[in-house]
Ligand code: ATP
């Protein structure tokens with residue numbers, strides 16, 4: 256059966272009152288971006304539904320793309336036929352012939368938005384139900400939980416039939432909540448954190464700290480590959496590589512070991528916050544999870560977070576590692592994340608980081624560093640690239656963007 260359109264049902268955005276229009280427009284834009292490779296598809300977004308007219312594009316290729324777009328609750332591919340009772344009966348029979356195996360219960364759900372049509376929805380239910388009985392006299396009707404729910408909608412431009420509903424990604428359309436900077440390492444947790452932030456409508460940019468030659472080209476590539484796993488949810492993501500070598504060397508040279516980690520994290524957070532400001536972001540997102548490692552005790556978080564008042568969202572903070580891994584597997588970032596390339600934190604990890612760093616000491620040790628110069632030199636070396644869903648990458652220097 257050839258589908259002519261996909262009917263999309265909105266998720267939570269339907270409860271958003273005045274913002275509804277903005278949400279729907281953003282969703283339509285996200286759908287358009289996700290379907291750039293299907294130029295014939297026409298998007299009609301109205302208050303309650305979105306209709307994607309396929310115009311000959313292959314529904315089997317379009318539907319997997321839709322499944323990654325946040326803000327879509329579910330969708331049904333449908334067949335469009337002429338608004339003619341005989342044609343409808345025949346189409347219903349054809350559909351049932353192709354899906355009924357002799358066991359399923361069924362129901363017809365007719366709806367008429369074109370009130371000039373000869374039959375009303377009740378009459379249509381009966382007429383089309385009878386067409387099914389003519390074909391399969393023993394078939395059972397089940398009103399509450401039918402195995403097959405054959406929906407028929409009579410609209411101005413034609414009659415639409417559908418019988419399957421696929422689950423969407425839920426959440427809110429990406430972009431409706433504004434922009435945030437995701438601190439993306441090469442680990443398991445931060446990609447999951449980014450996924451959850453996007454799911455609540457946040458447009459993310461990935462900020463990654465690299466310390467060549469201590470960290471390898473592969474470690475950098477791994478962070479980019481993780482970003483490309485997140486890109487299908489939005490089309491593309493800006494990846495910002497931050498040079499971190501000089502800062503780590505300076506910390507190692509001038510700060511006692513126990514405080515390397517705390518001060519390293521503070522420098523990361525400062526830089527991320529400055530980049531956020533330059534790129535009009537509102538918040539910072541990271542993959543910290545309570546208690547996992549020394550930097551993630553409550554005392555550490557307090558000492559690290561002290562450098563900024565910008566909200567730092569930690570989507571996986573209260574999740575167990577196994578719960579995080581489950582999500583990482585579902586979004587296909589797990590296998591990549593467990594590849595063993597050292598990142599800047601593992602290489603400079605002190606043998607015994609303080610799990611209860613004292614803020615006065617932190618401030619005292621930071622005075623030994625030329626904070627301003629270090630931050631400025633790092634920011635001068637940012638490299639921004641756009642990571643597309645298909646992982647083709649366009650590189651350009653940062654200056655082009657300002
Ligand atoms: P992950 O699994 O995301 O690497 P983790 O459990 O290994 O997290 P840490 O290494 O302590 O924890 O890092 C905590 C968070 O700090 C990371 O989730 C990430 O948001 C941020 N972070 C750590 N290293 C980097 C890096 N090289 N670039 C960008 N962000 C980083």
Ligand code: MG
Nearest residue numbers: 440441442443
């Ligand atoms: Mg890590």
